[in-house]
Amino acid sequence: MKIKMMILDVDGILTDGKKYYGLDGMPFAKTFCDKDFTAIKRLRGAGVEVCFLSGDSRINQAMAENRNIDFYCARGRDKATYIEDFEKKYNVSRAHMAYVGDDLFDVSIMKSVGASYCPCDAPRKVKEAATEVLENRPGGNNFVMHLVDKLLADGKVLDCTLEDIERLDKDEKF
Numbered sequence: 001m002k003i004k005m006m007i008l009d010v011d012g013i014l015t016d017g018k019k020y021y022g023l024d025g026m027p028f029a030k031t032f033c034d035k036d037f038t039a040i041k042r043l044r045g046a047g048v049e050v051c052f053l054s055g056d057s058r059i060n061q062a063m064a065e066n067r068n069i070d071f072y073c074a075r076g077r078d079k080a081t082y083i084e085d086f087e088k089k090y091n092v093s094r095a096h097m098a099y100v101g102d103d104l105f106d107v108s109i110m111k112s113v114g115a116s117y118c119p120c121d122a123p124r125k126v127k128e129a130a131t132e133v134l135e136n137r138p139g140g141n142n143f144v145m146h147l148v149d150k151l152l153a154d155g156k157v158l159d160c161t162l163e164d165i166e167r168l169d170k171d172e173k174f
Contacts, residue, residue: 045164
């Protein structure tokens with residue numbers, strides 16, 4: 001199966017799941033790995049649609065907007081209910097969608113798309129729902145980069161040129 005759309009959870013996938021909280025009890029910072037963003041550009045440069053589907057919009061939405069990545073906030077909503085919207089907006093069937101997640105909120109959508117992936121530090125129920133667990137790869141720490149390398153090696157996505165990556169890089173706002 002060729003992947004035509006990659007839907008990414010953010011916390012625990014692009015980050016290691018840690019949040020830094022201020023005295024007001026609200027998160028103010030997270031750590032992301034830049035190689036993951038280059039991997040996302042590789043997908044996008046090869047024609048794969050990419051979006052973020054996260055329960056935390058406070059930091060994640062602004063980060064996505066700065067990188068020109070579509071962001072959807074799933075706080076209080078089953079993530080699987082977004083699939084029909086994605087099919088219409090991106091003109092991609094669920095059979096060609098892949099989801100990457102690491103927490104119990106991700107299980108329903110993982111079971112509803114063509115392929116799903118999780119890091120090795122995900123809970124057992126998430127691992128059971130995933131098409132594939134990336135063993136020896138915890139969330140964060142360039143998880144997406146390693147996943148994209150694997151998908152390229154398995155022929156599930158095509159690679160793009162350095163020019164494609166550079167073009168996408170110029171459109172980012174950070």
